[in-house]
Amino acid sequence: MSESGGIHLVAHLVDPANPPSRKAPLVWAVGAAIPWLALVVAQVVWFVLDSGRAWLHVAAAVATVIGIVVFVVVVPIWRYRVHRWEISPQAVYTRSGWLVQERRIAPVSRVQTVDTYRGPLDRLFGLANVTVTTASSAGAVHIVALDSDVADRIVAQLTDIAAIGAEDAT
Template identity: 70%
Template structure:
């Protein structure tokens, strides 16, 4: 009996859009602005325990700096994607990293999503739904034109695949 042929896994080749870190930073800033606003209201209503106000403000600044300044850049360095004639590959995460590989023969639907911030930054996300219990494969923060091209190409590849993967 011969051993199965092993294929070396390489990192997906393509990065998210260069505008992705800015979009992720703005997305992260929104809840921190709400928290800072709540702290200002708390300070205006109750001037007691100023040390507690200072501690809360310090934690807010620290959390905001990490969430807005560090995490988006880190995510950008990690996030990768690639589509080949055989599979869709993604690597995502920043603290916990996940690698997903979905064979083209298992692709069921291909969707694009553009939220308000995505549209503001000219970005889009592609979701590839497969016959997998692990869920869909998401390619995030692509330039809108690239996302449309990827979705069209994936649809063409999946439609021309004669292999029944489900």
């Protein structure tokens, strides 16, 4: 501690540098568009069955268009600008979110498992997600929307790093 009561940091922590795949915003947009499409269909059916109260239909349509613009256009671009990851011999470091942002640092010595997940849209676009489970009450660290070959390399890299320092991981 310094005389002013502050803590001196030994190393300056730099934001993680690696972004998700360039396809990530498109995958996130398509994933967000699916429920909005269902809402549009429901509103069309509602209008056909009850064409009275035009003001209510217009208000619902305007709210839906605003929701589509925000969640299908703005949020995927925003998420892409925020999401980052980095792997060093000492730690896995991620930054994620859009409205609420989270930074996670997981020491490699605490890594227990490394998994990949590929949902239907991920497979369609050739993406994968990596989950790094650690001995932490905060839960796993997720590196999302990676090109499949990058995800496979990360899994291999983390497995190699964790094997070198396999003394703890509890």
